[in-house]
Amino acid sequence: MTSWIITGGIGCGKSSVTELLAKHLLKNGFEVFSADRSAQTLMDEPAVLGELKRQLGEDAVVSKDGKDVANREWLRSEVFADVVKRQILEKILHPGVLQDLEKSREAHLNGGANLFLAEVPLHYEIGGTVSADLIIVVAASPEVQKRRLMERRGLDESIIEQMLRAQWPIEAKVERGDVVIWNDGDRSALEAQVLTLARQHWQA
Template identity: 70%
Template sequence: MKSWIITGGVACGKSLVTELLATHLLKDRSRVFSSDGTVQELLDTPEITTQLVRHFGESAVVHQQGRILASREVLRAEVFADPERRKILEQILHPRVLKSLEQAREAQAEMGVNLFLAEVPLHYEIGSTVSADLIIVVASSPEVQKRRMMDRRGLDESMIEKMLRAQWPIEAKVERADVVIWNDGDRSALEAQVLTLVRQHWQA
């Protein structure tokens, strides 16, 4: 089984590229692992919400219909305002995400899957600790990243700048990539690059 990592900057289109790859590559025999999706699931587990309260206080969670859930808005404000707070959250989440990734990869290999696609936004920031046969960086210019975050997520410029500073510069990720997909244009331009990637790097 081949393993490919899709990484890159915030609001660069990593999820869309992953989706396109899964569609064009052995649709019935490729599987996707989403680090962000796993984080969202973990944040609402009792184990994690207990730790959030311990480290960030009661404001880090909300009570809804008898459940205790993480407050994404509060956590975002906390961790992007203070690198030390962000490190605490990462220490809580990252080991669990990486464990889930490796468990998923092992399970898919046993099932005879041909291609394991792992979306790992912070691949370089966590020391490139996830092994793979191909590292794909999805990149956009900072101007495009900011516009997307404003339009799609409703974030203000101050928060956007903090989020961008929390990640490696996109240029540094591009330099280390096996393949770079630029996503400053429209969907058709993106799809053309994904198809080229498939033709050049996939052999059934």
């Protein structure tokens, strides 16, 4: 089975590229692995909530409808502004995310899939520890990244700047990628690049 990783900068369109690749290449109904979805699920598990409280303080967890959940708004504002807190959060979440990824890859393999797609935004930040046959970097200019984050997530500029600084510079990711998709244009331009990638790098 072939494994591809989709990575890149925040607001660059990784999920759109993943969606298009799945649409054109996955014929058997297998879902794509998403590191972000895995992290969001793990964040509300009791063991993780306990670690959040222990290592980041009581404010990291809130009660909703009588149930403890991660205080995502607080975490976003605090973690992106403090490199030490960000590293703590990553150490809490990343082992579980990587475990989920390998379980998903094994399930795809056992299910007879020929291609495993994994969207891993922080692939390089965590040391490139996920093995893959092809690393696809989705990139865009900082101006486009900021505009998308403002329009689609309603974030203010100060938070966006912190989020961008928390990741590797997009240029560093572009230098290391096997394939680069530049996503400053519209959806049709993006799909054209994805189709070209599929023709050049995949034979079912």
